[in-house]
Amino acid sequence: MAEALLDVVLKNLNSHIQKELATFWNVNKEIEKLSSILTTIKSVLEDAEQKQITNQALKVWLQKLKDTACVLDDILDECSIKSSQLGYEGKNFTPSNQVNTCSLTFLNPKKMLFHYKVGKKVKEIRERLDQIAEERQKFHLQEGIVERGTEVVESRQTSSIIAQPRVYGRDEDREKIVEFLLRHASDCDELSVYSIVGIGGVGKTTLAQLVFNDEGVSRHFDLLIWICVSKNFRGRRILHSIIESASKQSYNVLDLDPTQKQIQELLQSKRYLLVLDDVWNEDQEKWDKLKSILVFGSKGSSILVTTRLRNVASIMGTIPTHHLSSLSEDDCWSLFKQRAFGPYREENVEFVAINKEIVKKCGGLPLAAKTLGGLLRFKNEEKDWLHVKESDLEFTGG
Known part of the structure; x- marks a missing residue:
């Protein structure tokens, strides 16, 4: 969750907002420091997210980081809006015209006050992040525990097999989802996408496994496919995994057109259930491209998504989200x-x-x-x- 939030903030810092802020008095230097600090902290977040499970102090540190990142994101949004109101919108800020722009600011009291307030806020946030970055050292976090290329970190891999002898407290959740898949989704002409949302460790994957292995679900669907997506949302990798799961054969074709035709052939006239576990992608276009290829199944075909992020559920889901609560x-x-x-x-x-x-x-x-x-x-x-x-x-x- 914290890593996804930092991704958004870093993206904003490197966007047009940064160009606007770069014209402010000395704020560009603070931005460079902010970007560097956030990048440094981001490198240990994968390890921090895992270790917070057994360390309350680390959980508090992560919450402090998320709160500060949210404040910074609000400042950036405020700056973008205010810049438009004060006449910055559409201007091309470059090093060559930065001096002239800043000089003209002295003639506009509103812009002077705005520059001063933004500069002060950015500096305060940078100082808070400096402290947070320094605090991380006492947790002895490892850097670089992230996914690279097309690989998924071993610890984040999931499968459809239920690893524990008994699951507690999820019967009602399972029955609700199974009810939807077997009755309501069967009457839908469009592909149904059902999202399970909850914080890390609350049991989203386990609930999806319970649904996937339900006897009624097994009888109802012609194809059952489980894909662990994780943070590296690559449409082609997902398509290859679907083909290999449905056909029970390896698939190494790289071109999209034959891959899409193979998917169509495998899903045609079949009612399938596809589980996309641990989804982090918030790019609507990526999801739309993937979904356009998955519509070849017969009526009643469904996709079950698990995610920590409500934005993901909003982007992908076609029905109200299933929010998974903690156990009693x-x-x-x-x-x-x-x-x-x-x-x-x-x-x-x-x-x-x-x-x-x-x-x-x-x-x-x-x-x-x-x-x-x-x-x-x-x-x-x-x-x-x-x-x-x-x-x-x-x-x-x-």
């Missing part, structure tokens, strides 16, 4: 016990109070409960459990 404390406790004690080991009653305090730190997030339960599974003595509780265990997932 009882369900979170049951999941924690499943991981901490296993199917055959009896729960140690001496540590129940400690366990429940730890579960409260999960914030209702299944990923947090599973991770903490796994960490504590082989703790045999109370002092070991207390040590985990009192160290940096503050667990409120991502």
